[in-house]
Amino acid sequence: MQNNSDHKIQGWRQRLDHFEEDPAPYDLEAGWQHFQQKRLNQTVPSKKRSWYWIAAACLLTVVFLSAQFFNRFLIQTDSQKVSVKALPSLLKNTSTGPDIITSTPKTEYVLVSKVEQTKNVISVLMPKKDSVLPLLSKEPIVIFSLPLSMIDSLQTTKPALVLSAPKKLKVVHLNDINYPANRADLAAQEGKPYFPVNTPTKKLYGNSNLHPVKKDKDDLIRIKLFP
Amino acid sequence: MNIEDLIHEAQKNCKAAEKCMFQMYAGKMLTLCRRYVKSPEDAEELLGNGFLKLFQSIPSFRYENDAAFYNWIKRIMINECLMFLRKKQAFKTVSESEAENCSMEEDLLDRLSTKQIFELILQLPVGYRTVFNLYELEGFTHAEIATSLGISIGTSKSQLNKAKLLLQKKIQSTEAYYAKQQRP
Numbered sequence: 001m002q003n004n005s006d007h008k009i010q011g012w013r014q015r016l017d018h019f020e021e022d023p024a025p026y027d028l029e030a031g032w033q034h035f036q037q038k039r040l041n042q043t044v045p046s047k048k049r050s051w052y053w054i055a056a057a058c059l060l061t062v063v064f065l066s067a068q069f070f071n072r073f074l075i076q077t078d079s080q081k082v083s084v085k086a087l088p089s090l091l092k093n094t095s096t097g098p099d100i101i102t103s104t105p106k107t108e109y110v111l112v113s114k115v116e117q118t119k120n121v122i123s124v125l126m127p128k129k130d131s132v133l134p135l136l137s138k139e140p141i142v143i144f145s146l147p148l149s150m151i152d153s154l155q156t157t158k159p160a161l162v163l164s165a166p167k168k169l170k171v172v173h174l175n176d177i178n179y180p181a182n183r184a185d186l187a188a189q190e191g192k193p194y195f196p197v198n199t200p201t202k203k204l205y206g207n208s209n210l211h212p213v214k215k216d217k218d219d220l221i222r223i224k225l226f227p
Numbered sequence: 228m229n230i231e232d233l234i235h236e237a238q239k240n241c242k243a244a245e246k247c248m249f250q251m252y253a254g255k256m257l258t259l260c261r262r263y264v265k266s267p268e269d270a271e272e273l274l275g276n277g278f279l280k281l282f283q284s285i286p287s288f289r290y291e292n293d294a295a296f297y298n299w300i301k302r303i304m305i306n307e308c309l310m311f312l313r314k315k316q317a318f319k320t321v322s323e324s325e326a327e328n329c330s331m332e333e334d335l336l337d338r339l340s341t342k343q344i345f346e347l348i349l350q351l352p353v354g355y356r357t358v359f360n361l362y363e364l365e366g367f368t369h370a371e372i373a374t375s376l377g378i379s380i381g382t383s384k385s386q387l388n389k390a391k392l393l394l395q396k397k398i399q400s401t402e403a404y405y406a407k408q409q410r411p
Binding site: 028 | 348
């Protein structure tokens with residue numbers, strides 16, 4: 001009974017599945033043309049979308065190139081300036097080097113090179129405390145980052161900055177110094193003329209008001225604190 | 228040219244093969260779409276969308292047999308119809324308590340022609356018709372219907388039972404009408 005019912009259901013399922021309305025309410029040729037038109041309309045937006053992407057890419061390229069151009073233009077106008085970050089003590093030693101203009105008085109200085117025609121960036125690195133180079137431990141390391149094309153021209157021209165190492169003084173005991181006590185004698189030794197200069201010294205007062213004692217007997221030095 | 232050759236040609240973007248395929252299946256698929264959306268204009272629109280999807284995805288189709296290809300086209304069209312109905316929010320949900328077991332007299336369907344059954348199915352409300360089509364004609368389970376339509380399994384069952392009851396009434400009234408017509 002159940003099988004019979006299933007068979008019947010399958011039967012009219014099949015009939016409906018392959019049922020085609022007759023007469024067909026649909027002209028197949030016109031339907032195909034309509035479908036082709038629809039397909040064409042579907043593909044147009046994708047083409048438009050690709051054009052948007054191309055336009056966006058072109059815009060980005062233009063922005064990038066203009067940024068590059070303006071960046072180079074600014075560098076060329078500022079080509080004489082070389083920025084250096086260094087300690088003031090380092091730059092004080094470069095008395096024979098290029099002119100120094102202090103743009104930021106504390107740490108940053110700007111060097112103007114007389115020779116260089118293009119931008120040179122000089123970075124000065126301070127060595128670390130635990131550096132393995134004992135001689136350079138107190139010296140700043142100067143690194144010139146120059147374009148390769150500039151290296152040949154630099155060899156033929158005057159260097160931009162030459163740093164001389166500060167002189168190391170020999171450490172001696174005070175007694176070893178045979179310093180003459182008298183300045184007049186020192187000048188005589190060196191063969192220089194001596195001009196005595198009266199330097200102002202501390203004025204010492206005794207507190208004789210409080211304790212009226214004789215100055216000859218009092219060995220204490222008393223400083224007058226109030227007028 | 229058999230269907231396998233047609234598929235291979237269509238996979239190579241051959242317009243003639245595509246046109247041949249369209250003419251082979253458009254009539255049946257339009258009837259299928261009409262079973263779901265009733266309106267001929269909407270059905271034609273869905274048929275076009277379905278064929279667009281078909282030709283877009285045909286390069287990835289692997290031919291096994293003609294029936295598998297036919298079922299594949301049918302599935303594309305049914306999905307298009309269900310998407311359309313979901314967009315229109317055409318489903319009326321019925322609470323599960325209203326679900327009743329209903330058995331249809333198969334003899335009733337035997338007494339009617341395929342066209343008459345088709346006409347009666349089109350007269351069903353959209354929710355009933357969709358579930359009836361999916362369950363009775365496409366052979367979906369209630370779980371599959373619930374997933375495809377975004378409804379609960381109970382709702383699917385109740386919609387099917389109500390569809391059957393309504394269809395039975397319509398068949399009986401149609402029979403009575405034809406009986407009156409036949410009487411002199």
